[in-house]
Amino acid sequence: MGKNPGKVSVPEGGCLQKFYSKITPQFLFGALLLLIGSLNICYLWQTQGECIDLVLTDKDFYFMDFFNHIFYVREPKNVYDVDYNACFPPLAYMMYWALGKCLALDAVAMNDAPSLSSYALLLYVIYNVAMGILFYNSIERLIRQKGFGTGHIRGIALAILSSGVYILSILWIGNAALIACILLMRAMELRQRPDRRSQEMALVFIAMAAGFKIYPAIFGILYIKEKRYREAGRLVLYGVLMFFVPFVFFGGSHGLVRMLKNQAQLHAGISYYSWKSIRSTWNQIDFKFLHFHMPVIGTILTICYAAVAFTVAWLTKVEWKRLYLLCSLMVIVPAWSGSYTPIYFSIPLILFLCGERKEKNDYMYALLFAGMFCFFVWNTPAITNITGDISYVVRYLSIYGMCFLLVVEGMWQTGKELARRRYESKSSLQK
Numbered sequence: 522m523g524k525n526p527g528k529v530s531v532p533e534g535g536c537l538q539k540f541y542s543k544i545t546p547q548f549l550f551g552a553l554l555l556l557i558g559s560l561n562i563c564y565l566w567q568t569q570g571e572c573i574d575l576v577l578t579d580k581d582f583y584f585m586d587f588f589n590h591i592f593y594v595r596e597p598k599n600v601y602d603v604d605y606n607a608c609f610p611p612l613a614y615m616m617y618w619a620l621g622k623c624l625a626l627d628a629v630a631m632n633d634a635p636s637l638s639s640y641a642l643l644l645y646v647i648y649n650v651a652m653g654i655l656f657y658n659s660i661e662r663l664i665r666q667k668g669f670g671t672g673h674i675r676g677i678a679l680a681i682l683s684s685g686v687y688i689l690s691i692l693w694i695g696n697a698a699l700i701a702c703i704l705l706m707r708a709m710e711l712r713q714r715p716d717r718r719s720q721e722m723a724l725v726f727i728a729m730a731a732g733f734k735i736y737p738a739i740f741g742i743l744y745i746k747e748k749r750y751r752e753a754g755r756l757v758l759y760g761v762l763m764f765f766v767p768f769v770f771f772g773g774s775h776g777l778v779r780m781l782k783n784q785a786q787l788h789a790g791i792s793y794y795s796w797k798s799i800r801s802t803w804n805q806i807d808f809k810f811l812h813f814h815m816p817v818i819g820t821i822l823t824i825c826y827a828a829v830a831f832t833v834a835w836l837t838k839v840e841w842k843r844l845y846l847l848c849s850l851m852v853i854v855p856a857w858s859g860s861y862t863p864i865y866f867s868i869p870l871i872l873f874l875c876g877e878r879k880e881k882n883d884y885m886y887a888l889l890f891a892g893m894f895c896f897f898v899w900n901t902p903a904i905t906n907i908t909g910d911i912s913y914v915v916r917y918l919s920i921y922g923m924c925f926l927l928v929v930e931g932m933w934q935t936g937k938e939l940a941r942r943r944y945e946s947k948s949s950l951q952k
Contacts, residue, residue, distance in 0.1 A: 546878045546887035553891035554680050561898045575900040576910045577693060583634050584645055586859075587695030590614065591621040592631045598772050601779035604631065608783040611767035611776065612732035613697055620644065649692060652699055653682070659706040660871065666710045667875040677874055681867050684894035685912045690861040698861045701737050704730035706868055708740070709844070724752060728759035732767075736851040743843075746835060788856040796917035798858040799823040820856075827854050830924065833931030841872035842927050849924050863916060866893055885926065892919030 564572055577583075593607040594600045594614045601607050621629070628638040660678045681687060691699050704726040712723035730737035738760060744753035768776050795801035803819030827850060834846035848865040852858060870890050897912040904911050 546883040547874050549884060550874065550887040550891050551676060551680065553888070554684075554895055557891075557895045557897070558683060561896055565898050572898045572900070575902065576689065576898055576912060581634050582632070583693055584637070584642075584695040585632060585634055586697075586861075587645060587648070588629045588634075588637060588641065589631055590617045590697075591624070592629045594618045594621060594771075595626065597770055598776070600771050601776050601783055602772075605783040605786045608780060608787050609697065610732050610735060610764055610780070611771040612729065612763050613700075613734075614771055615767055616697075616700075620648065645695065652703070655703050656699065656706075657682070659703045659710070660867070663706055663710045663868075663871050664875060666713055667872070669875055673875065677871060680894060681870070683896060685896040685916065686861065686863045686894060688896065689912055690859070691864055694859065694861055696859055696861040697733050698859070698864055701730040701734040702864050702867060704733070705737055705740060705865070706871075709868060712743075720752065721755075724756045724759055727756060728763050731760050732763035734851075736855065739847055739850050742831075742835070742847070796913055797860060797862070798853050798856055799826055800856045801858075802917075802921075823854055823856070826924070826928075829928055829932070830854075833928050833935075836935050837927075837931050841869040841876060842931070844872060845869035845923065846927060846931075849920070853920065853924070860913060860916075863893055863920060866890075866920070870894070882926070882930070886923065889919045889923040889926075892916065893923075 574580075589604075589606065590609065590613070593603045594617045596603075597614070597618055600611075600614055623644055624641055625638070628641045630636045657678050660681065661674045664674050664677060690696075708723040708726040708730070710723075711719040711726065714720065727737060727740050730740075741753060741756050741760075744750070744756060765777075768774070772779065795805060800816070800819035800823050803822055804816055807813050807815065807818070830846045830849055834843045837843050837846070845866065848869060851865055852862045870893075873886060873890065892915050895912075895915060897910070897915065900910045900912075904914065
């Protein structure tokens with residue numbers, strides 16, 4: 522697999538045969554990102570940066586998913602009483618409390634980016650340098666675990682670190698989803714190692730990721746699917762410890778109740794102008810075009826997708842497809858989902874690019890992955906008024922397109938497998 526990752530079964534035929542032999546899905550993905558990135562850099566130069574005004578419209582909220590949580594935890598015992606957006610598990614607030622101790626009390630104000638002190642901004646730079654190093658290291662380790670070397674590592678890491686989701690969402694907003702992604706990436710690499718210590722650390726990293734963002738707990742299903750029940754049990758134990766024990770420092774039982782109420786209040790909100798979750802996408806379409814005024818339909822669609830995606834993820838035999846569907850449950854299923862959550866798709870992307878591509882569908886998958894991770898600085902007021910900036914439009918159309926294809930493909934394959942088993946059963950009975 523490591524010697525020829527781009528190998529595709531070549532059908533008979535002139536021009537089509539040449540295309541399949543020369544243009545691999547991996548090459549298509551890289552070429553699209555390079556082309557789109559180059560065009561957007563040229564446009565950035567041409568407009569001298571003014572084009573960013575139509576892309577990053579909320580100019581007073583930059584970095585605030587980082588600094589708001591530092592502000593909330595100034596009084597650790599009352600962290601969940603400050604604002605309903607204080608909704609992270611307490612393990613995350615241990616980090617924010619430690620970072621906040623490096624700043625003066627007046628260096629940060631809630632939802633007030635222009636008032637950030639120069640020392641606060643320097644802390645943010647240092648934090649992101651450290652996160653960038655850890656992220657690159659996690660990418661490198663996962664790629665090496667799949668048997669690939671420096672060339673693949675640099676190319677894939679460059680694609681992810683220069684993507685729109687990383688630059689225009691992770692860095693711009695400053696959400697801790699990047700930390701959860703790093704931990705999950707390390708867990709996916711360690712869980713494949715034969716030694717007991719690495720496998721145990723994988724469990725700890727998944728529990729820590731859930732301790733930061735809750736949703737990564739869904740990755741525990743991998744152990745149940747593989748019938749590694751003892752490890753699944755220890756994962757639950759680690760998760761419980763990392764979720765509940767830190768509440769000792771953050772309000773105890775009162776803090777737990779307040780956090781749950783904050784989560785409920787956050788997810789009860791309706792976001793009409795967003796592609797970021799199934800429910801908010803339905804609300805946007807309904808509000809703008811259909812005028813049914815029935816948000817319950819968005820909830821029903823969410824439940825249906827979650828059930829189908831979970832089932833297909835359980836049944837599929839392809840690792841990157843299973844991980845993509847599990848990541849989709851963290852990205853588009855929560856009612857409130859940020860533009861930074863698609864960073865989780867870095868994990869299935871790496872596995873996709875490091876696999877041996879044999880099917881024609883892989884070209885469509887490569888195209889959709891390119892749409893998720895491309896970088897746009899071009900936008901128009903017409904697009905902004907209807908759907909938000911074009912980066913979000915392309916990103917989420919690609920995400921929903923991939924979800925649809927994988928679900929349909931999974932259901933089709935399952936149906937074929939059931940029909941085959943039924944036929945074999947009848948044949949054996951007749952004999």
